[in-house]
Amino acid sequence: MSALTFHADLQRWVEEVAHHCNPKEVYWCDGSAKQFKELADELVASGTLLRLNASKRPNSYWAHSDARDVARVESKTYICCENEEDAGPTNNWRAPLEMKATLTDLYKESMTGRRMYVIPFSMGPLGSEFSIIGVELTDSAYVVLNMMYMTEVGNSVLEKLGEDGRFVKCLHSVGAPLGSETESDVPWPCNPDNTYVAHFPETKEIWSFGSGYGGNALLGKKCLALRIASSMAKDEGWLAEHMLILKLTSPAGEVHYIAGAFPSSCGKTNLAMLVPAIEGWKAETIGDDIAWMRFGKDGRIYAVNPEKGFFGVAPGTSYKSNPVAMDTIRSSAIFTNTALTEDLDVWWEGIDNGTSAFTDWQGNRWDPSSGKPAAHPNSRFTVSASQSPKIAPEWQDPKGVPISAILFGGRRSSLVPLVTEAFNFSHGVFMGATMASETTAAAEGQVGQLRRDPFAMLPFCGYHMADYFAHWLELGAKGDESKLPKLFLVNWFRRNEAGKFMWPGYGENARVLKWILDRVQHRVEAKETPLGLIPYTNDLDVSGLNMSDHELDQLFEMDIEDLLNEVDSIESHFASLGSKLPEALRKELDLMRSKLV
């Protein structure tokens, strides 16, 4: 198929890559439903996709990955800038030329026997000053289909790009050339021994090799919209954040937008699709994973969701925990690494719908007594956001929505109270900079280990983490504090001595949001503690929750000994970030310590 663009640089790059990677043909993605169907049919025929039972899950597909390619690979993710110091201690670094040499060797003829797809895509509504265009070249049709759900793809983007528009070059290969015309393919080609997810922030390029899974392969998401965008945002004075965006309407009709940073698999999608458990409140989704934020003309911070779809964690999703997600994925969705029922619908742990798994995520007959989960803990659904019954009408507003409050949260089984408000913006930056969470299956590695994950950006910040903190502080200093969002630390995951969650979570989190908006609107006072401001007992609406005063107190309990240990742990976290750590944050830590002793 010939190019549908007059963009010389794009054409030249496509030709160069095709010449080097040696695909059997080049396929330009126009974004049409016809192409989607064509590719899906091919993937069904070749065994990569399975068509789900159309009477249960119309127009939906199931894929299972190679068992070695199931999550983001942080150990193989690189920031490749000229100076190692600019990547900082939290990123893997390689010199750009060195990484390009390694990868150029790997890409050589890596697409042999496959098609190379050209995916022009836009992160953010086309034409918005927020938006960034990318073009992904990939040899995976599965990636094309997922990108079509997650981003704006096709001719509209090429038109916008015109003859000389700027775009981020995103190169992806699963790294599994087919030796001969007759060699049969595997359902999930990948190359786990040679996987690299490399970012070149200075030249705004992404080179990914060897993995076909999620954020390793759908390069618009974590690679472009967070790692590359965060580095652009620092240079240009805005923010690219790992945050959901939620619209809340109070019983009185007051509308507020809240953003929230939580690490992967800590309930961002659930919170973004909240069904408030308190009377009269309404919640709608703007985005569930990424927020790009900048000052509006009125001095407030505005956010857009640069994505068009959800790539959500399946396990634990049910009509009880997240009915909106369940309704969103009733049709036209792609499921990856979930289990299957006997009649070819999807299944996962916690789906809670009376069915059971028949085959596990690898497609083998599932043995419940094996003790192994049927669905992979990081199994996912991919679906268009527009299918959500609770998507806010303004979710693609090119101006974005004004943010009243920002939440920082993670999984903390102890120590961190249900909700704490920052004393001021820079104390809020301290909260974000020091947040920690118990690790999940969203990334390779052990689950349940406590790690500092500043602003939930540890795996996604495209430059030095201490410079990132400084950027937040500078942005705050530029704003008028009365117009800046108020900042809060939340923790839905605290457990009691018996190991049980102390807070019911899910829809009940609306109670915490209600208090947060009361604070935003100066309707209630708050109690000062060494950690920040917490609710006076009567101000947190727990009516109907059946919670004793003691249980409520426990959610806010602060043990001085534990907090002093936390101060020490933050101290070493800061030390690990080196000499660039902003003085203001060190001062916040000193202040916290002085309040404790």
Ligand code: SAT
């Ligand atoms: O990075 S992914 O898109 O695979 C999912 C995540 O970790 O949030």
Ligand code: MN
């Ligand atoms: Mn995420």
